Amino acid sequence: xxxxxxxxxxxxxxxxxxxxxxxxxxxxxxxxxxxxxxxxxxxxxxxxxxxxxxxxxxxxxxxxxxxxxxxxxxxxxxxxxxxxxxxxxxxxxxxxxxxxxxxxxxxxxxxxxxxxxxxxxxxxxxxxxxxxxxxxxxxxxxxxxxxxxxxxxxxxxxxxxxxxxxxxxxxxxxxxxxxxxxxxxxxxxxxxxxxxxxxxxxxxxxxxxxxxxxxxxxxxxxxxxxxxxxxxxxxxxxxxxxxxxxxxxxxxxxxxxxxxxxxxxxxxxxxxxxxxxxxxxxxxxxxxxxxxxxxxxxxxxxxxxxxxxxxxxxxxxxxxxxxxxxxxxxxxxxxxxxxxxxxxxxxxxxxxxxxxxxxxxxxxxxxxxxxxxxxxxxxxxxxxxxxxxx
Numbered sequence: 001x002x003x004x005x006x007x008x009x010x011x012x013x014x015x016x017x018x019x020x021x022x023x024x025x026x027x028x029x030x031x032x033x034x035x036x037x038x039x040x041x042x043x044x045x046x047x048x049x050x051x052x053x054x055x056x057x058x059x060x061x062x063x064x065x066x067x068x069x070x071x072x073x074x075x076x077x078x079x080x081x082x083x084x085x086x087x088x089x090x091x092x093x094x095x096x097x098x099x100x101x102x103x104x105x106x107x108x109x110x111x112x113x114x115x116x117x118x119x120x121x122x123x124x125x126x127x128x129x130x131x132x133x134x135x136x137x138x139x140x141x142x143x144x145x146x147x148x149x150x151x152x153x154x155x156x157x158x159x160x161x162x163x164x165x166x167x168x169x170x171x172x173x174x175x176x177x178x179x180x181x182x183x184x185x186x187x188x189x190x191x192x193x194x195x196x197x198x199x200x201x202x203x204x205x206x207x208x209x210x211x212x213x214x215x216x217x218x219x220x221x222x223x224x225x226x227x228x229x230x231x232x233x234x235x236x237x238x239x240x241x242x243x244x245x246x247x248x249x250x251x252x253x254x255x256x257x258x259x260x261x262x263x264x265x266x267x268x269x270x271x272x273x274x275x276x277x278x279x280x281x282x283x284x285x286x287x288x289x290x291x292x293x294x295x296x297x298x299x300x301x302x303x304x305x306x307x308x309x310x311x312x313x314x315x316x317x318x319x320x321x322x323x324x325x326x327x328x329x330x331x332x333x334x335x336x337x338x339x340x341x342x343x344x345x346x347x348x349x350x351x352x353x354x355x356x357x358x359x360x361x362x363x364x365x366x367x368x369x370x371x372x373x374x375x376x377x378x379x380x381x382x383x384x385x386x387x388x389x390x
Contacts, residue, residue, distance in 0.1 A: 001065035003101055005109040008059035014043055016068045017059055017092075022282075024094050024153070030144045031151050032274040033282040038244075042128060043073065043092070050236035051128055054078045056117075059092065060109045062102040070095040070102040074110035075128055076117055079231045088119035088379070091127035093136075093156065103159035115379055123168070123376045124160075130229045131237070135171045135349070135372030136160065143369065146305040146346045147248075147273040149173065150372065157373065165375035169228055173348035176366035178304070178333045186326055186363055193327045200261075201327050204254035213242035216256065216266045216308075223265075223310030228351055229374070247296055248273050252335040253304070255328040257311075265311035265321070267328040271340055272303035304336045304345040309357075317356070325360050 008017055018039045025031035043059050046052035055077040062070035073092040080087055090110040095103045114122055127133045133150040138157050145151040181187060193199050204212045217238045224230050233241070248270055257265035276295045280288040309328070315321045336342040347366055350357045 003069075003105055004063045005060050005102075005105045006063065008043070008061055013061060014040060014059070017043060017061060017071050020061075020068050020071055020094060020096065024096050025151075028151075028153075030141065032144050032278050033280070035277065035280070035284060036282040037284060039282070042132070049128075050234065050240045051077075051132075053234060053236055055128070057128060058113050060106060060113075062095070062099075062106050064099070064102065069097070069099050070106050072106040072110050073128065074113040075126075076114065076119065077129065077231065079234075083231070086118075086120040088114035088117070088122050089124055089126045089128075090114070090122060091125035091133075093125050093160075095153075095156070095159070098155065100155075100159055100162070103156075104163060107160070107163045111377075111379055120379050121376060122165075122379055123374055124165075125374075130231055131233060131241075134229070135169075135374050138167075138170075138371050138373045140173070140370030144274060144278075145370070146173070146303055147270050148305070148307055149346075149349075149370070160375050163377070164381065165377045167373045168376040169374045170352040171349035171372040171374070172352060172368045173346050173370040173372075174350060174361040174366035175344060175346050175369040176361075176364055177343065178336055178345045179343040182326075182330060182333070182364050186330070189323060189326050190330045193323045198260050199324070199327070200258045201324075201331055202256050202258065203251040204249070204256065206249075206251050209246060209249070210239070210242055212254070212256075213238060215263055216254070216268065217241070219263065219266050219312060220308060220310045222313055223316070225313070227354075245270075250299075250339075252339060253332060255332055257324040257328060259315075259320070259324075264315055265324045265328065266309070267306060267325070267332060268308040269304050269306050269332050269336065269345075271299045271301045271342070272305055272346075273299075273301075275301045275303065300341045302341070302343055304332075304340070304342045306332075306345065306347045309347075321356070322360060326363075329360075329364060 008014055018036060041048040055075050057073055057075040059073040061068050071094050072090055074090045076088055111122055125136050136156055137150055137152040141154055217233055221232045253269040255267045256263050311321045311324060347361055
């Protein structure tokens with residue numbers, strides 16, 4: 001049967017784009033179905049996703065014999081271009097079965113769309129931005145992902161490399177046992193910080209969620225500004241993230257560090273909501289919403305995830321930065337065990353060359369359990385892939 005790759009047009013195609021996931025991962029015991037509502041919003045345009053306020057996105061579907069067998073999305077992000085001219089992105093890449101031809105055609109279609117817009121390099125996968133689910137899982141397929149982390153098939157890396165891509169950056173997820181106290185050295189550091197009158201670690205104030213979100217993400221934009229791949233969050237994205245995360249934000253899991261009364265660092269921790277949504281199979285109606293609402297009232301989970309941590313630039317590279325990090329981690333560990341029943345936690349992702357964070361992870365005896373890779377290719381080179389069929 002002939003293969004055709006075509007742009008997504010209309011609501012029917014968008015639903016097919018999302019529903020493909022359930023066929024691709026039907027036999028994968030570690031895949032966690034996303035909420036269909038959220039998956040549709042991701043590619044729903046500017047009304048449903050503020051990323052479109054600074055990016056153009058074109059999803060594609062691969063069809064074979066009237067059946068959708070693969071998908072990809074190409075995107076041009078103006079905020080990325082301000083920092084890395086000529087760079088186009090793609091992501092949301094999925095292929096059913098062992099259809100290497102469809103994989104090659106999808107990547108070629110995304111590249112052609114980027115070339116038409118004058119881009120000279122391509123990176124992926126980003127689904128959709130570095131703040132969503134960046135990178136392709138290349139190690140750690142034997143466990144389910146934590147909340148807001150991706151899960152992919154082992155074949156994808158081989159197909160992406162066959163299209164001429166090479167890995168340019170690895171992102172690691174570190175896991176640790178939080179049921180037992182941290183090593184004695186870490187405990188002494190935390191105790192010293194608790195005695196320091198200039199330091200205070202406070203919880204987030206749920207009555208001022210919007211203000212707290214702006215504070216935390218403002219620190220984040222400053223703290224991460226020199227990181228590889230950084231793109232600042234816009235005001236619209238900050239408001240959207242605050243609204244989206246509100247049901248899973250708990251004050252004792254959001255810590256803000258103050259030095260001489262000024263907020264200088266933060267750490268955001270989430271219960272692994274994947275444990276609470278997995279049996280919903282992506283559906284909130286007719287009864288899924290009630291189940292999830294009840295479970296989130298007093299969530300009991302085995303795992304936590306720390307997706308974001310940051311310290312203002314003036315403290316970066318200092319002992320104070322490490323001290324504040326250890327204090328926020330320890331205070332959150334206590335709450336996670338006592339109030340949510342958690343026994344494990346995941347920190348990440350962490351860039352492969354982020355020395356300070358890797359040192360902190362090792363000090364609390366965390367270990368790498370999953371690796372995500374971002375690939376890049378020069379679009380001016382001749383393509384090694386087969387062009388789209390008809």
